[in-house]
Amino acid sequence: MADSRASDGDSDDMVPAPRRRARVRPEERYAEFVRTAVELFSEEGFEAGTRELAQRLGVTQPLIYRYFPSKDDLIAAVYREIYENRWKSAWRTGLEDESVPIRTRMLAFYTDYSDTIFTPEWLRIYLFAGLRGVDINRRYAGAVEREVLRPIAAAARRAIGLDPADDLLPEEVELFWTLHGGIFYYGVREIVYGFEMPVDRATMIVNAVDTFLGGATAVLRRIQADHAPAGAGLRPKSG
Amino acid sequence: MADSRASDGDSDDMVPAPRRRARVRPEERYAEFVRTAVELFSEEGFEAGTRELAQRLGVTQPLIYRYFPSKDDLIAAVYREIYENRWKSAWRTGLEDESVPIRTRMLAFYTDYSDTIFTPEWLRIYLFAGLRGVDINRRYAGAVEREVLRPIAAAARRAIGLDPADDLLPEEVELFWTLHGGIFYYGVREIVYGFEMPVDRATMIVNAVDTFLGGATAVLRRIQADHAPAGAGLRPKSG
DNA sequence: CGATTTATTTATCGATCGATAATTTCCGGG
DNA sequence: CCCGGAAATTATCGATCGATAAATAAATCG
Structure with missing residues (x-):
């Protein structure tokens, strides 16, 4: 369970680990974030945390805020994905x-x-x-x-x-x-x-x-x- | 806005105030809690906080836990109130x-x-x-x-x-x-x-x-x- | 009245949340 | 090869959450 990578800032005593950080093109990241957010929010509602979203994506939580100014903007993107694109x-x-x-x-x-x-x-x-x-x-x-x-x-x-x-x-x-x-x-x-x-x-x-x-x-x-x-x-x- | 009474444990510099505490029979309190919880949860969902519930009731938040062991028990009481009694x-x-x-x-x-x-x-x-x-x-x-x-x-x-x-x-x-x-x-x-x-x-x-x-x-x-x-x-x- | 019970409050803990600043690593262009 | 910009991470803040322990005030009973 505790995959440990891309975890929160808890003072883990794990070894530094081979934490790699794959770099992805911004538009791909954005689409990937929205897609995973659709999945997460559909399961748990909009109260689902940005940390769980980051965990599902294999990235750290603050990275989300490089692509969305706020959680509400992320939610708005989720709306667009579903009700306009489909x-x-x-x-x-x-x-x-x-x-x-x-x-x-x-x-x-x-x-x-x-x-x-x-x-x-x-x-x-x-x-x-x-x-x-x-x-x-x-x-x-x-x-x-x-x-x-x-x-x-x-x-x-x-x-x-x-x-x-x-x-x-x-x-x-x-x-x-x-x-x-x-x-x-x-x-x-x-x-x-x-x-x-x-x-x-x-x-x-x-x-x-x-x-x-x-x-x-x-x-x-x-x-x-x-x-x-x-x-x-x-x-x-x-x- | 800041009615101040029945507020949280914030170190307010308000005067002690005439904070009265009306005492109510337990069964009335219980029913009152459930009724108000139905109202609150129907508006904001089950993620609504126990502090807001207490505020609507004019009591302090820990009092809720004298009548319900946990928030889930309160929610269960809300279910019973609506889907069995009606x-x-x-x-x-x-x-x-x-x-x-x-x-x-x-x-x-x-x-x-x-x-x-x-x-x-x-x-x-x-x-x-x-x-x-x-x-x-x-x-x-x-x-x-x-x-x-x-x-x-x-x-x-x-x-x-x-x-x-x-x-x-x-x-x-x-x-x-x-x-x-x-x-x-x-x-x-x-x-x-x-x-x-x-x-x-x-x-x-x-x-x-x-x-x-x-x-x-x-x-x-x-x-x-x-x-x-x-x-x-x-x-x-x-x- | 005083003593006991208990409803209610004060104070606080640990966890989690959204969000920000500072730092580190990756990658392309010279 | 190195250097600058951007991607991604670490660290952290302040607010809020559910829940608990201890103190206080109101009702009850003798």
């Missing part, structure tokens, strides 16, 4: 491709999306960040709604014969959030809570999307009708 | 009441359930605990599945004409998890991430449940069919 613009374009049935589009998206975010690093850091109150989650959820849910909702309108030109109603968007949250929470149970999942991801996604699409038509029509101007021709009264 | 056995009995339509039962349950857990204390501590890796979340999710989701799934079977005697298939239970997770995640977005929610809880629940029930019948029948023994006529035999 977002795929193809998600939106795929969801907007009207040559493909909406069910196929949704299945393809949620398959790729879950493969991307259902990792300990992504999910745990996302939850840690949310509990810390940083604006990362707000911004990320805004992107999800703008780039994913609203395109899906607009496509669903066309599929069920509603006017796609109308602005999406909050209730409509919210309905797609519940599907999204249901799939997201599958990942939380699997990755964060470590449950044994007796149903594999692909099956879960198919069942969730089919259930949603099977029931969404009627609910979306009801939502639309409830917001339509009263007094018009036939009144699909709400239940 | 569970309602009426949830299960209400869900199993077959004199009421399943839709009504589900709406009533999710209305009361969300009122119970959609608080910063409940949700934030739940997420903090999950990230810490304690078994609280495993046990709680097990209770949700046993006391809530499986009763709902069994009721849904009867409602759509499937054999309620058969054991529930994992895929069936998982489907109800997606609905549950979708509603749960609404609370996370509202309470933990602090989003402005343009759709109120009751409307979200009605739409989510109606969408689910509208699409679940076909999917549940498909699940059942896929697990039925091939070649037989109509055999609702359990696998």
